[in-house]
Amino acid sequence: MDQARSTISKFLNGEPHSYTRFNLTQNMEGDNSQVEMKLSSDMEEEVGGNGVGEHLNHNPTNKPYMTQRLRRSPKNLCFMAAATLLIFIIGYLIGYLVHRKKDFAPTAAASTVPFIDAAPVLQETGAAPLMNWDNVKSLLAQKLSAAKFEAVFSDLSSTNHRAGSPGDEVLWNKVFNKFIEYGMDPWIDRHYVKVQDPPVSGSNRFVFKGGLEERPDGFLSYSENGEVTGAVVYAHYGQDKDFMMLQNKNFNLSGRVVLLRAGRISFAEKVANAAKLNASAVLIYPDPTDYSIGDNTPLFGHVHMGSGDPYTPGFPSFNHTQFPPVQSSGLPKIVAQTITTAMATKILRQLQGQAAPGEWACYNKLGNDSDVITVEVNNVLAEKKIYNVFGVIKGLVDPDRYVVIGAQRDAWGPGFAASTVGTSILVELARSISDMVKNDEFKPRRSIVFASWSAGEYGSVGATEWLEGYVSSLSMKAFTYINLDGVVTGHKAFKVAGSPLMHNLIENTLNEVDSATKGASLYSRFSGGNWESNVLEPLKMDDAAYPFLAFSGISSVSFRFTSGSEDYSFFGTKLDTREKLNSVTGNQVPQLAITASRFAGHMALRLVHDHLLQMDLVKYSRLMRSQVSQINVKVKNILRMKPQVLPKALKVVWLASASGSYSRASQKLALDIQKSDLENIAKCRLLNDRIMSVERNFLSPYVSPKESPFRHILLGSGPHTLAALSNHLDFLWTDHPEADADLFRNQFALATWTIQGCANSLAGDIWSLEKDI
Structure with a gap:
């Protein structure tokens, strides 16, 4: 064989060239080996030596190359032919075996169409066997069970558990110990917050x-x-339309003290609306038509137009001493105070002035300059140490990708509806799913993090500080937040609020989950044939899920059983007990x-x-098209009727083009999914990461999280949003003092590029952008 190999080498390359010999010798000056290469034409040259460089002469006789090649012996030609035949036979056998292996290899499972709830294919994923979904639901x-919940309710109920108390x-120690009991490895997150x-x-x-003095x-x-x-x-309720009605009645609110009913919008929004019109103070009371809490029940709440510790805006409150004094832009500059129903009644009965609109249903008068009141607020700023508690069930395929389930503690x-029920559900879910993993061979592909937050009543402080502390990591790894706060406040209706990416999953879950009280599915009981109209509602700023979505770019969902059109009266009071909740839920x-x-x-x-995250990219396309269409109509009207307001060079086509790019990128991803083998763990992870990037890339990179923390351009709050662009066009149309054409053009350009950037990220590899979107 060696002779055959030598002969073939000579045939292909002429006379034998120098070969390379690797000689590994120990490097005496270190621990590493060195490679010594020696070039020679044959062993005789190396041993005898013909002088330096003599071995480089491969034709010492200086005869022409072809002449040497043609002068081969018959013996050599026979060896050459035999070796060639042997190599051909070996190559044929290798090719045959490889081809046969391919023929008998198992075919990959057909890819499922994205965002359709198809039955999962029972195939091994390598690290995590895929359990039948019906078995998962059944487990x-x-x-x-009701008995288990009764025990947890009893264990976690407390009459006084204000944050930091x-x-x-x-309570946090109880939750921590339960996570240990369930086989988790829990941890805590400590913050020093100012409230x-x-x-x-x-x-x-x-x-x-x-004359009338009260101390609420x-x-x-x-x-x-x-x-x-x-x-x-x-x-009235202090909504924008309420203040607009007063302005239409020629009320000047500058320096006035505004009396408002609780409800409809948050305390913070009421105060912010009054402050925009230069009011000096706000008093808020529970009207008997909205609240059945008695005449002398005090109300508690907060007026920060944001979430988290307002004295560390945009960054975590691990230690205040690290940072210079700073305040959130969402803190009000006017005094605000709640009063009881009885106190408000005494004021309302004495008001003079114009008659109130009939639909306001108050005590007939709106007040005039003689109805003078003095309001004094002496709240104290206190630093509190709070603890967030976490437990995790780790996934077996992508453990660094996780869904977070959280509840305010x-x-x-007593806060039975506000916190006890949600915390109990959190603990029971942790127990149940841990038991499924431990005893029933359920093996999740991704991780589930269970979080118990503190200081939720002060504006989702614990949750927001955690987000701020780990924003760079969470925005890349956490793909969903499920909020459990206030999930049971009635039984007549069911409401869900969440990211458009979650709508498909929400609808499927409504169809899958049966009501424990009626036996029918939640969809059939509450949707009325149109779940988006009768179940879906906007995600509000005071919802604990909102900062996850609008600040961190994590798809989020909140839900609740309610009493229909009536809000739960006992939130923000000390009457939120098990007995009161029983009264509105029929026990x-x-x-x-x-x-x-x-x-x-x-x-x-x-x-x-599932292999693929069940998230619907199409809903954002529809929402975006709707908002872009509104902007387009308004721009065209201004250019036609008031051409001096905006330059003719301003074209909505660029914004529409960016919106189209997102739509095409989402279609491209759907096509990539159809062509992909979802059993391929690495490929599936790449596809899921592209889906996860959508929410994150809707966060405007052009605004400061300190000044505008809710940076989501479609669902956030601030001048960077598409809704703000539309409102700014209204200002330009009406010559409002805050209208600024140059500012609008700048905001327009940045919003356009934010959408285009999201499309680029969704499309995948950078070299595919031009041809794909």
């Missing part, structure tokens, strides 16, 4: 017309402190908690079970 249902500490509490000595107060027990955290005097004006008082709290657990659990399990 979860078996783990949840001894009662809060007792406003009512005065330790003294009180907040108001004096009406120099309730308060609004983050109000401006101080004493102001002004005439009272009644402004603190409350102003069905455990059964409703079971259904809520199934709804949250099904979404979480589906997201960690």
